[in-house]
Each structure stands twice: as structure tokens, then as C-alpha cells.
Amino acid sequence: MRPKPQKQSAQPEGSQAEVCWSNYPAKRRVQYHAACCEMFPKLALGFIPVIKFIMGLYKRRFFQVAAVTLAIVFVCSLAVFYFENNEIEANIHSLWDGFWWAIVTAAAVGYGDRYPVSVAGRIIGILLIFSGVGLMSLLTATIASVFVERKIREEKGLENVTFKDHIVICGWNQHTEEVLQGLINAGSSEDISVALINELSIDEIDSLKMKYNKSTLKFLRGDYVYEDVLFRANIKKARFALLMADLSGSHSRDGIDERTALAALTIKSVAPQIKLIAELLDKANKPHLRRTNVDEIIVHGEHLGSLLVSAIISPGLPRVFSGIMSQGGTDKLRRKEIPKNYIGKPFKDLSGYFRERQAILIGVMRDKKDMKLEDLLSDNTSVIDGFIREKLKEANKSFHVEKSNNNTLINPDDSYIILPEDKAIVLAKKESSEFSVL
DSSP: OOOOOOOOOOOOHHHHHHHHHHHSOHHHHHHHHHHHHHHHHHHHHHTHHHHHHHHHHHHTTHHHHHHHHHHHHHHHHHHHHHHHTTOTTOOOOSHHHHHHHHHHHHTTOOOOSSOOOSHHHHHHHHHHHHHHHHHHHHHHHHHHHHHHHHHHHHHTTOSOOOOSSOEEEEOOOTTHHHHHHHHHHHSOTTTOEEEEEEOOOHHHHHHHHHHTTTSEEEEEESOTTSHHHHHHTTGGGOSEEEEOOOOSTTOOGGGHHHHHHHHHHHHHHHOTTSEEEEEESOGGGHHHHHTTTOSEEEETTTTHHHHHHHHHHSTTHHHHHHHHHSTTOSEEEEEEEOOGGGTTSBHHHHHHHHHTTTOEEEEEEOOOOEEEHHHHSOSSOOHHHHHHHHHHHHTTOOOEEEOOSOOEEESOOTTOBOOTTOEEEEEEEOOTTTOEEO
């Protein structure tokens, strides 16, 4: 006699899911978790425009108009069903038929598949036709006003920027468009997000948008020395900020450098981690701007005299500089990460490495670093060191000093030993995957 098969106890679905999940390798589970963590913020950012649109509708009393419209439709559907239910020739036999008829009538569609036959039902239909047309027109006008207002605000530069890792260009002069073109030439136009803050006219901004329609370009109108304008540009999430010698608006030309220094102080106070580049008109203001902790300072016409002298001493040399610095040239000065296996080796070996790759090594550079309090105090906890730390903590102050040593070394000796923080300065052709433009 064959034994009866024993019934297997059914496991709950949750335990089966747990067993299946535990069978995955740990590496795959970590990758899945990382992918989910990366996906959820992107999904959340995708809902931001929808939320803003709904908030815009709320400000325009969209929900109030929609609520009144639905209430009238629902009341009319109940009333017409009540009067048509006992009619012999009626074609509205349920509450759903009445609701369908009310929606079609209010929207002025008029399918004709459902209609009242009683006198009371037709009176309700007349009232719904007149009220429905007005309410539907008001409803669609409210929705359209949100889009129109957004378009007008965008044209006037009053919309907020939602970019991340973008470039903020403050001010406008005759060189700013050349900067925009250079940024586009340096990489893919879709990958570069630029926020412009200036006081150009709407016509000038529209012409720029048409010219760079393939680039992610956002215009903000306002004075960039104020924090609220910078917050609209999402300055805290920006990667670079460029302060141009601003000639837009009605500001005095004599105070351009002063406004640049004031804007630098404001930007560094709200976004200290941002890389800030500033343009100056007067070289005498350079020491003042350095105190604002600007990363790079470009003085207008600073090297003009040197170029003129080189044209006399070494004729043709200015054309070489012009070819290297021009936007259309192929050979550019670029900054390159040094391979780890060349750290600690002489400069001569690194030069040979780049020469094999059709590049000429000119020198090395390193990023400026701030000197913190821990760099000055000793490792051993002494009474004096503890006193200094305690006093700064009580005053809620931070201490940092920018190192003033020269961080660029051009044409060093062949025996120069490459340091871990060094970056290579090379003259090379455009290779976006290999080099980054200085």
C-alpha cells in the first residue's frame, strides 16, 4: 500500500520573500540598495514641477472653482435621476447615467445618448448648460493662467533655478558671451548647466536663448550682491561661480570692482565650498579681493604690456599665445591628473609619459588649501593648545589661513620629485576623456 504524501506546510509569502532575498549575494544586495538610494532622489526631483504646478493652481483658486463645478454637476445628476426615474420613455435609469449626462452637458460635448424627457429634468438641463459653460471656461482659464504666468516669470528672469553642480555667471560684459561659447566647446552642451544673473533687457536675453537653445541655460534678473538673488540661482548647490566685471543695468562704472568684492563676500558667506573666479578692472583692487577668499582673480588687461614687449623682443610670440588661448584652437593648456605610479618619481619620467601621448608637460600645480587650527597646534594636548581651542569654541569662531606659497611650478628641474597633491600642466589637443582645460 503506497503511503499518502504528506502535505507540506504552506509558508507565508513574507518568509518566502525573505528566503529569496537572503539567497542573493551580498554584493548584489549592496548594489541593489545603492541603486534604490540613487533612484529615489531623482524620482522625488521629478515630482517637484508637479508640486509647483499644483501650488500655482491653488493660488489661482483652482480648487475652489473645481469644487463648485463638481458640486453643481453632482447635484444636477441627483436631481435629474430623481425626476427621470419614474418616466416611461426615460433613458436615464441610474445615478451613473445621471452623472454621465451632467458631465457631458456641463462640458458642452452633447453626445445625445442620455437626455431628460420630463419638464423638470429639462429645466435642470437648461440651468446646467448656462452654469456649466461659465464654470468650465473659468476652470480652463485658471489652468492656462498658471502656464502663462510661469512663462512671463521665466522671460523676466524671476523663476528659481533647480540645477545642481552648475555654473553661475554673475554680471555681463563684452567677454561673457565668449565665456559661454568656451564652456560649450569644452564639453557636451547638454552636460553644462549655466545660470546667468544680470540685468540685461528681455530682448537681449531672448536672443541669447535662441543662440544657445541646445544648452541648459537659465536667466535670472536681479542684483547678485544680494543673498535672495543668489538663493534663486541655487548657489549652494553650484560647482563654480564666475563674477564678471558687470556692465549691465544702471550701476556706476566706477564702482564695478567694489560690487565684485561685495558679491564675492556674499557668495563665500552662503556657499563657502564653491569655486569662485572673479574679474577685476583695476589691478590695485586685487589685494582687497584676495581677502574675500576668491579662488582665482583675472585682471582685465593685466598681461597686455608683457605681450607688447614680447612682440618686440620675440616677434611672432603673441600669435603663439593667441593660438593657445583662442576658442577655435586645438592645442590647449590643460590640467591632468598624474598617474599614481608616477608619484615620487622625477619630473623627467612624467614628461616622457605625456610625450608618448602627444602632450608636452610644462609644469606642475597644486590646489590651494586652507590652514586650519589643527595644522598649527601640536598633536600633544597641552594647556596652551587646550586654552586656544576652548576660547575659539566659546566665541563660536573658526580659524583658517590660506597658504600663500606659490602653488604653480613651471619648467622645474628634471630631478624634481612629483608630490601626491601635484597636478600636471600639459599642452595637448582636445581630449575630453583625458584632459581638463585649465
